Amino acid sequence: MMLERKQRFNVPEIRSKVAQISTDIGTDVFQGSQIVAYAELEQIYSGAMREIGTKLENLDDEFQLKNRHNPIHHMECRLKSIDSTIGKLRKRGLPLTVESIRQNLYDIAGIRVICNYVTDVYAVANTLSEQSDIEVIRIKDYIRNPKPNGYRSLHVIYQVPVFLSDGPHPTPVEVQFRTSAMDYWASLEHRLRYKNSIEDGEREKHYETLKECARQLADIEDRMQQIHQELG
Numbered sequence: 001m002m003l004e005r006k007q008r009f010n011v012p013e014i015r016s017k018v019a020q021i022s023t024d025i026g027t028d029v030f031q032g033s034q035i036v037a038y039a040e041l042e043q044i045y046s047g048a049m050r051e052i053g054t055k056l057e058n059l060d061d062e063f064q065l066k067n068r069h070n071p072i073h074h075m076e077c078r079l080k081s082i083d084s085t086i087g088k089l090r091k092r093g094l095p096l097t098v099e100s101i102r103q104n105l106y107d108i109a110g111i112r113v114i115c116n117y118v119t120d121v122y123a124v125a126n127t128l129s130e131q132s133d134i135e136v137i138r139i140k141d142y143i144r145n146p147k148p149n150g151y152r153s154l155h156v157i158y159q160v161p162v163f164l165s166d167g168p169h170p171t172p173v174e175v176q177f178r179t180s181a182m183d184y185w186a187s188l189e190h191r192l193r194y195k196n197s198i199e200d201g202e203r204e205k206h207y208e209t210l211k212e213c214a215r216q217l218a219d220i221e222d223r224m225q226q227i228h229q230e231l232g
Contacts, residue, residue, distance in 0.1 A: 011039050017082050029086055029096045037098040042079060045109040047162040048171035049077050052111055055134075059127055071120030073180055076112040080105075106137060106157045107174040114183050117225045118143060121154055121177040128158070128175075135159040137172055143182075149207065150214025151186060153178040181217045185210070 015035050022029045030038055053075060060072040080088075085108065086096060094100045101108065115121045121143065129136050137157040146152045154177040161168035178186070192198075192206050 011036060014039055014082065021083060021086055025086075025090070027096065030098065034098050038082070038101075041098055041102065041108075044162050044164070044169050044171050045079055045173075047164075047169075048160050048173045049079070049109040049111060051160045051162065052128075052158060052173045052175060053077060055128060055131065056111070056113060056124065059124055063123070069116075071115050071117075071124050073114045073116050075114070078110050080108045080110070106172040109171070109173045110176070111173060112176045112178070112183070115177060115179055117228060118179060118221060119225060119229075121179065125154055125156055125175075125177050129156070133161060135170070143178075146214065146218075149189065150211040151189065152182045152214065152218065153186065179221060181221055185214055185217060 018030050018035060018038075056072060056075060060070055064070045085101060085105065088105060089096055089100055092104070094104050113121075113124065115124060128134065135158070137159050138155075139157075140155040143152045143154050156175050156177070157172050158175060159170050159172050162171050163169075189210055192203065192210070195203070198206075
């Protein structure tokens with residue numbers, strides 16, 4: 001399996017974390033049955049992540065069989081931590097409830113799909129989007145339209161049904177498609193952004209260098225992709 005999973009549906013552990021968060025922010029979070037409801041919600045998001053992950057693995061196998069080429073290099077998955085989830089609700093001024101999470105946040109479950117070439121990114125994303133039980137909620141294409149800092153990636157929010165004993169639960173999963181080059185660029189930019197021990201002038205210099213690196217990497221990827229296509 002390419003997709004590593006981690007089960008986190010521990011109600012006492014969630015209750016302890018919620019109590020600590022409530023103390024830290026001075027506001028009660030997830031009262032009464034909300035603790036169990038949050039654990040159940042995590043279970044559903046994890047199920048949705050598995051559904052999408054399995055679909056992606058099946059597509060990768062099919063591409064290999066038909067084209068003798070695996071478009072997916074590897075995949076990574078994560079469930080947003082309860083700390084980050086509550087932090088995002090607070091930042092957006094939303095109620096600190098499980099229902100608020102369900103209605104307003106689309107990135108609780110996330111999968112990062114690292115592909116070999118840009119053409120692979122679009123081939124996998126488009127084929128997944130065409131499956132009959134999947135709904136595309138939102139697309140942000142930072143490959144065709146990079147962010148000002150040079151960041152490139154294709155972000156798609158898919159909604160997939162998770163079938164439990166009480167029926168289907170349509171659940172969003174954010175999938176970020178990118179190449180290996182885009183991924184290690186993003187990792188370095190993320191490290192720079194959260195490096196507190198660096199002076200502002202030095203940080204800005206590195207940002208300018210990273211912007212130029214992003215442009216060069218895009219050019220190199222285009223040339224390598226052309227060679228790959230010519231080799232057939």
